[in-house]
Amino acid sequence: MEASAPALVELTDVNKHFGDLHVLRDINLTVRRGEVLVVIGPSGSGKSTLCRAINRLETIDSGTITVDGKPVPAEGKALAHLRADVGMVFQSFNLFAHKTVLDNVTLGPRKVRKAAKKDAEEAARTLLRRVGVEDQARKLPAQLSGGQQQRVAIARALAMQPKVMMFDEPTSALDPEMVQEVLDAMVALAKEGMTMIVVTHEMGFARKAADRVVFMADGQIVEQADPDTFFTAPTSARAKDFLSKILVH
């Protein structure tokens, strides 16, 4: 990723409340094309909300969010178009439970992009092969392991050929032995130059694949730096405290 790459996602003075709770406080953040941004921080720091606000699964109270230069629309067809360009991977996979793996991956291209069935299935099989679950194509999501489901979810998001991929704690709901297979798929994606915003607790992934680490606490961006700097020489007390708690064991 070049430092001069154009901005793809821009958040300016974003604020959000859940009732009395101020979950996002004056968030200013720019994600450049091709950049892999890892957002870390304690629970309740607002990192998931930040991620979900970018494709407006959460509304914001004030500020602006732009994707590829265009403000995120409030509703309707325009919002649906934007969401089609922003891939999203959820903590709990959220694969369509009544549809096969193949249908999960082809649904977006067919219904939103109006792709022909044959083309969509061909592309889907290529993606499923890429994440290593091609032989599960005819199964229902419930027949797959968590790790396989999450890799299908990544394929489903990629099938829309998104400009940016967002991962909202993609490995937090997984059994420990399945975390690596999902992280491997994400690292591969990062190496291919995909723009990624990853909310995670996986420090190994942050070290290996991130261009920049953003540390959030209490709804604010407290600190941001390249991973080496952040993990070896954090500047803020909050970040030092957080890292001491998670890196000790």
Add this chain to the structure above:
Amino acid sequence: MSEFLDLLRQYDVAHAFWVNLQLTFWGGLLALGIGTVLAVMRISPLTSLRWAGATYVNLVRNTPLTVIMVFLVLAVWTQLGVTLSGDFTSNFFNFAVAGLGVYHAAFVCESIRSGVNTVPVGQAEAARAIGLPFLAAARIIVLPQAFRGAVAPLGNTLIALLKNSTVAAAASVAESSGTMKTLIEFHPDYRWQVFVTFAIGFVVLVIPIGLATTWLSRRLAVTR
């Protein structure tokens, strides 16, 4: 005994029950159509649609079916001059179907909504996240799963509809409860036999629906 069976034939009790089944079929179809639209309105992101759906449900669900039937026949037909068929008998039948459909739509709507509650919110979020607009997400992702989760309450509504089809007597439709009343009126010696016959008739019709919905709801349940 054979005299009583002759009576049942003479008054064509079998046909009277057949009318109830027809009322149930068409009324159920109408209720399913209106109820699905209402359910979509009630889960839509538009406040005005949600409000309209909720108003319909609360208004209709809390009005006695007899009142709706009598209103349709005495006010809508007799006073406002709306007809649903040129044929006298079909006109009453169609009004009864309309009354049953309109009334049970409120219950169908709530059954489907209970089905929607069995669908994790992440399903709708994932549908929106790949760019499906609200209606497409509802049609392709949420409703198919909601219906499968709502088989049991929908079956209960269908059972209620079958039994409530006797209220069509209030709209002058010659169905089983009307036939029962006539039989008792003209053959009071057979009062309890007549009553037991009609009770058994309904039990025989209702039990298979109950068994079928239980079986279907297990078979169609979405594995998560």
